[in-house]
Amino acid sequence: MEMIGSRSEVRRLAWHENEAMLYAIGVGAGLGDPESDLAYTTENTAGITLRALPSFLTILTQGNRPPAMRNLDYGRFLHAQQTIELPRPLAPSGEGWLRNEIVEVLDKGANAIITTLATLSGDEQGENVIGQSRMSTFVRGGGGFGGPRGTARPQAKPDREPDCRVAYGTRPEQALIYRLSGDGHRLHSDPAFARERGFERPILHGLSTYGFACRAIISGTAGGDAHRLRAMSGRFCKPVYPGDTLVTEIWLLAGGHLYFRMLDGGGDAVIDSGQAKLF
Structure with a gap:
């Protein structure tokens, strides 16, 4: 429980088009069909403007872990849940300031779940938010400390065939x-x-799998427009x-x-x- 509130230093970072394109390929864009997904894999195709996948935010906000997590055994970690929120489309290149904080620690018996909230901002004060990434990590063998178990229940699947x-x-x-x-x-x-x-x-x-899901949502429901997916x-x-x-x-x-x-x-x-x- 003493981990809650542990905050990283504010770190300045910059990202470039090549990183956005490499990420897209890492989540399957263009693989097996190089002419598909050119809006995510090329910056010089005539008539196509390079865009970043919304889930690229997970790459920008990784690292810069809060101090309370830095000496833990990462071999016992498994990704449990991931959330991203974007107030506006994510640019394929840019710069910003990153801060990360532990916001929740749950005791799941023999194991634990640690949740961090990373905020990427366009200013050092953190007011102009570019995006937020909330990550829950399952820690095998990390429980038994008497903390809260958590009461959140997952949303039930609709009782019908998918659209x-x-x-x-x-x-x-x-x-x-x-x-x-x-x-x-x-x-x-x-x-x-x-x-x-x-x-x-x-x-x-897990975040590569998450990126595949992001691509599927954009393709299946957003008409291929990555700018429409914000959360x-x-x-x-x-x-x-x-x-x-x-x-x-x-x-x-x-x-x-x-x-x-x-x-x-x-x-x-x-x-x-x-x-x-x-x-």
């Missing part, structure tokens, strides 16, 4: 591509390390192995709201209780 389904294949080397965007955790590249942690082989980054959240419930197929099922709700879930090739949910907002 659309979008299927994407992942490549066997997908995690090796995605890690070049800054998440070099050995769980996604080192076979021996992955086996020691109970996995058959290196798994795909998105989802709970990770099963690891994905590179090379698997990912199917995103989407339900249209009132007021531009969406419910979604993502299934792997075997039909098991890998992201559930997903919500998004279109403008």
Whole structure:
């Protein structure tokens, strides 16, 4: 509980078009069909303006962890939930100031969940918000400290067929591509390390899976316009192995709201209780 309120220093950062394009490829854009998704993978195609995927915010806000998390064993971490919010479209290049804070710690018995809120702002004071990223991390063996368990309940899936389904294949080397965007955790590249942690082989980054879902929502419900997607959240419930197929099922709700879930090739949910907002 003493971790709550732990804040990082304010860090200035800049990002460039190449990073936005590399990220897009890391979440499957253009793979297998180079002429698709050119708005995310090229900056020099005639008649097409480069755009950043909204989920690129997760790359910009990674790192700069609060001090209370810096000495923890990251080998025991699993991504539990991710939320992004953007008041306006994210530019493919720019600069800003990043701050990160622990906002919640839950005791789940033998395990724990730590939630951080990262804010990227256009000014050092943090008033001109570019976007916010809320990340919940499942810490194996981190519970038992007597803290609150939490009372939030996931939104139930609509009791009807989805309004659309979008299927994407992942490549066997997908995690090796995605890690070049800054998440070099050995769980996604080192076979021996992955086996020691109970996995058959290196798994795909949860945030790469999240980016595939972002692309599916934009393609399936936003007419391919990334600028329309301004908020998105989802709970990770099963690891994905590179090379698997990912199917995103989407339900249209009132007021531009969406419910979604993502299934792997075997039909098991890998992201559930997903919500998004279109403008």
